[in-house]
Every structure is written in structure tokens, then in C-alpha cells.
Amino acid sequence: MKFTSKRVIVGALVIAVTCLLAGTPANGQSAPEEKPQMADDIFKNVQVLRGLTVxxxxxxxxxxxASLSMNCIDCHSVEAASDVTKYAVDTPVKQTARKMILMVKSINAANFGGKQTVTCYSCHRSGNAPKAIPSLAEQYGTPPPEDPNEVEIVGEPRSGAPSADQVFDKYIQALGGAQQLAKLTSFxxxxxxxxxxxxxxxxxxxxYAKAPDQxxxxxxxxxxxxxxxxxxRTGWMTSTGTLLPLPVLVLAGGNLEGAKLxxxxxxxxQIKRTLADWRTGFPPTFIDDKEVDVVQGTSAAKTPVKLYFDKKSGLLVRLVxxxxxAIGTNPTQVDYSDYRDVAGVKMPFHYTVTWTDGRSTTDLSSVQPNLPLDASKFAKPAPAARKAGTP
Structure with a gap:
């Protein structure tokens, strides 16, 4: 996919901080749940994708x-890179996209009971045009490595695989043990x-993090x-560094679920109760040539979440x-590494978040546990003022 500093797609942005500590319930009260902004009220010339939150x-x-390996201005006007109002301008590619969305919706309605079985990615496969002729190079060439994110249980679960409880218990022990984890309430x-x-x-x-979920x-x-x-309860992100015409975005749907997780x-x-319907017994799976135990749960939004634990160390190395x-399912992948001891608990000091709109990397240099954190640290952020002299 093509990425530039001018890209403004931020819908799949998640809170890119996923740390591994344990604690007791926070004393602060959550703010009242805020109604998300609607795209119809924020953007102009929305014709097909109506009724969605921003x-x-x-x-x-x-x-x-992601499905076409294109960025914003490949479909929209080039002027939109510096002027958000230009996103409303129709272009030939944008008009074609509307037709394709309706076509795919019609195919799914007529053949799959409305389920999103066919999507943009089904034909485009990260190309700007579907291919109609088989590729001999792909047919007879070296197949790409298997993507561990796509591992599934086909038929019966693999016999002899550890249960979800066994994997989680090993994970808790690898982090320092339940007793040690319980001493940490914030950081x-x-x-x-x-x-x-x-x-x-x-x-x-x-x-800033505070137990159980801030x-x-x-x-x-x-x-x-x-x-x-x-x-x-509620999630927000400021739109600093983007061209969104609103100062603070209210997270909704799967992105709110992701922030909660x-x-x-x-x-x-509390990992065992974060999701429901835990499953194990996946085929042998490897990440960076190391075997992992895969555990899959289901979120409140009924979407799957896969956790990958290093089979030897027991530590969490990936979450998907x-x-x-409205037209398909977006994956978000978080990779964890560089575990270090913090007050007797192992934490990942390096993590990379990869999603359909980009990739971010965080490297921690210091962690201070059990500091008092006021509820204001987790309140709705004020719109950030753009610094003078910046684009």
C-alpha cells in the first residue's frame, strides 16, 4: 500500500498502546457515554455510504x-491533500467506486443472504484493477509464506493442544505470577x-494506564x-496531524471495542473475561520461526480476536x-517484544501496530508503576491547538 504523510484515513486508528500489567478497579467515575459524530453531518456529497459514524x-x-493499494488522493481530487473540502468533489474513480460498492452489495444480497462474503478485496487483492487471467508465475513460482493471521480450525480442533485456561495461566506466570501482578494498579x-x-x-x-480499563x-x-x-466507557482521539474537519473524534463500533480491549x-x-467463547486447537503456527499457541475469543461486537503466545516462554507476541x-472487515495487528522487568512484572517495551491505514511503532524507555492518576487523565481530550509554523 502507498503511504504518505498526507494520508488522512484515520478510521482504523486504534489506541496504539497495549501494555501488560494487572491491578484492581479504578476509583474514578467514567464520563457519560458520548454520541459519535455522523459522517452525513460532517462530510459533503456522501451518496452511498450514508448512516455511518465518522x-x-x-x-x-x-x-x-487496503483492498486496492491506493491512498486518499488516488480516488479523490489531488487538491484534497491540502484542502479537506475538496474531498466532496466527484472524480471518475470516485464515481466508479460508488458503482462497485452497490454491485458488491447486490451480489451478496442475491447469493449470500446479505452476508459480506464478496468484498472489494475478493477481486482486487491489493491491486487497483481485478485480474481476469491466471498468473503462471504465481501458479508455478514459490508460494508466499503462510500468514499466521489467517490460521483457522478446519474440522475438529487439533488434539493435544493446551486449553485456553492452560495458555492463560502460563502467560500470567511468565509475566511474574498473579500475586505479583495484583500489586500493580497503574503506571x-x-x-x-x-x-x-x-x-x-x-x-x-x-x-497513562489505570486498572481495570483506562x-x-x-x-x-x-x-x-x-x-x-x-x-x-468512551474513547476519543484528537485529529491533530490529519485533515479531518472535526477536532476530536469519538470512537465507535469495532474501534471502540478495540480501545476497550x-x-x-x-x-x-482479567484476560479470561475480556472476551467470550475461547477456542484453541489451531494447526501448528509460527511467527518469526517460533511456534506459538493460538487462542481465539469473540468480542462483544461478535468479531474474532486472536492471541498468539510464544510456546516456549508463554509471553504474548501478537494480537489480531x-x-x-460497511463493505468488509478490517484487521488490526499488534506485535509485542522486548519484555523487561518492571517491579517484578514483565512488560513489552516495544510494540508495533499495523492496520489498513498504516503502521506505528512505540518504544518505551521508562515505566513508573503505581503512581496516583487523576480521573482527568482519562477525560475527553481538549482539541489540540495546531502549533504555529507547522503544515
């Missing part, structure tokens, strides 16, 4: 971008963050602070979750 609308744009971390919203340059980041990340980018917060996994003694959009 968050869901942008996630749908991300699905199109403040500092480090660096880099992603498309920073122009792939490193920027300072601060992370999490805030503040990235100090050149344009101003970029803030992502989940207060235990990120916050809860900061305190892994999915967000439904």
Missing part, C-alpha cells in the same frame, strides 16, 4: 485503500512513537499533541482483532 466511515475508506510510561501521522519520524509519547496515550507531534483516550489487556489477570465496516 469513525466507521473512515474505517470503510481504509478498507477500500506512567514514556518513550518514542513513530507512524504515518509523524511522517515516520520519532516523537515523544506518554502513556488508558491514554499522548504523542507530541510537530503539529500539536495527538491524544487517544479510553475512560472505561487495549485498556483491559494492560491488566492481564477485526473491525466490521
Amino acid at each position: 469513525d466507521e466511515f473512515m474505517g470503510t475508506m481504509g478498507f477500500i485503500a 506512567v510510561a514514556k518513550g518514542t512513537y513513530e507512524g504515518f501521522d509523524t511522517g515516520d519520524e520519532k516523537a515523544p509519547v506518554e502513556v 488508558l491514554t496515550a499522548i504523542v507530541h507531534i510537530p503539529q500539536g499533541d495527538s491524544i487517544r483516550t479510553y475512560d472505561g 487495549d485498556a483491559e489487556l494492560c491488566f492481564p489477570t 482483532r477485526y473491525t466490521n465496516t
Whole structure:
């Protein structure tokens, strides 16, 4: 996929901080649940994708971008890169996209009971045009390595595989044990963050987490602070570094579920109840040539979440979750490494978040456990003022 610092698709942006601590319930009260902004009220000339929240609308744009390996201005006017109002201008590619969305919807309605069985990706496969002729190079060439994210249970679960409880118990023990984890109720971390919203340059980041499910990340980018917060009920992100015509985006749907999961996994003694319908028994799976135990759960939104634990160490090395959009499902992958001891608990100091709209990397340099954190740290962020002299 093509990425530039001008990309403004942010629907699949998640709170990119997923840390692994444990604790007891927070004393602060969550703010009242906030109604998400609707795309019809924010954007102009929306004709097909109506009735979506801004968050869901942008996630749908991300699905199109990933399916065709295109960025925003490949479909929209080139002028939209610097003037958000130009996104409303019709272009031939944009008009074709509308027809294709309706075509796919019709195919699914006529043949699959309306289920999203056929999507943009079914034919495009990350190309800007579907291929009609088989590729002999692909047929007889070396097949690509298997994607561990796509591993599934076909037929009966693999016999002899550990149960979900066994995998989780080993994980808790690998982190330092339930008793040690229970001593940690909050933390403040500092480090660096880099992603498309920073122009792939490193920027300072601060992370605040409080048990059982509150999490805030503040990235100090050149344009101003970029803030992502989940207060235990509602999630927000400021639009600093993007061209979205609203100062603070309210997370909705699968992205809100993702923010909730990120916050809860900061305190892994509660991992067994973060999701439902746990499954194990997947075929042998490897990440970076190391065998992993795969455990799959189901979110409240009825989407799967896969957790990958190093078979030898027991530590979590990858999480993959999915967000439904109006035309398909977006994956988000989080990879964890560089576990270090913090007050007797192992935490990943390096993690990479990959989604349909980009990739970000966080490297922590320090973590201070059990600091008092006021509820204001997890309140709705104020719109960040754009710094003078920045684009």
C-alpha cells in the first residue's frame, strides 16, 4: 500500500498502546457515554455510504485503500491533500467506486443472504484493477509464506493442544505470577512513537494506564499533541496531524471495542473475561520461526480476536482483532517484544501496530508503576491547538 504523510484515513486508528500489567478497579467515575459524530453531518456529497459514524466511515475508506493499494488522493481530487473540502468533489474513480460498492452489495444480497462474503478485496487483492487471467508465475513460482493471521480450525480442533485456561495461566506466570501482578494498579510510561501521522519520524509519547480499563496515550507531534483516550466507557482521539474537519473524534463500533480491549489487556489477570467463547486447537503456527499457541475469543461486537503466545516462554507476541465496516472487515495487528522487568512484572517495551491505514511503532524507555492518576487523565481530550509554523 502507498503511504504518505498526507494520508488522512484515520478510521482504523486504534489506541496504539497495549501494555501488560494487572491491578484492581479504578476509583474514578467514567464520563457519560458520548454520541459519535455522523459522517452525513460532517462530510459533503456522501451518496452511498450514508448512516455511518465518522469513525466507521473512515474505517470503510481504509478498507477500500487496503483492498486496492491506493491512498486518499488516488480516488479523490489531488487538491484534497491540502484542502479537506475538496474531498466532496466527484472524480471518475470516485464515481466508479460508488458503482462497485452497490454491485458488491447486490451480489451478496442475491447469493449470500446479505452476508459480506464478496468484498472489494475478493477481486482486487491489493491491486487497483481485478485480474481476469491466471498468473503462471504465481501458479508455478514459490508460494508466499503462510500468514499466521489467517490460521483457522478446519474440522475438529487439533488434539493435544493446551486449553485456553492452560495458555492463560502460563502467560500470567511468565509475566511474574498473579500475586505479583495484583500489586500493580497503574503506571506512567514514556518513550518514542513513530507512524504515518509523524511522517515516520520519532516523537515523544506518554502513556497513562489505570486498572481495570483506562488508558491514554499522548504523542507530541510537530503539529500539536495527538491524544487517544479510553475512560472505561468512551474513547476519543484528537485529529491533530490529519485533515479531518472535526477536532476530536469519538470512537465507535469495532474501534471502540478495540480501545476497550487495549485498556483491559494492560491488566492481564482479567484476560479470561475480556472476551467470550475461547477456542484453541489451531494447526501448528509460527511467527518469526517460533511456534506459538493460538487462542481465539469473540468480542462483544461478535468479531474474532486472536492471541498468539510464544510456546516456549508463554509471553504474548501478537494480537489480531477485526473491525466490521460497511463493505468488509478490517484487521488490526499488534506485535509485542522486548519484555523487561518492571517491579517484578514483565512488560513489552516495544510494540508495533499495523492496520489498513498504516503502521506505528512505540518504544518505551521508562515505566513508573503505581503512581496516583487523576480521573482527568482519562477525560475527553481538549482539541489540540495546531502549533504555529507547522503544515
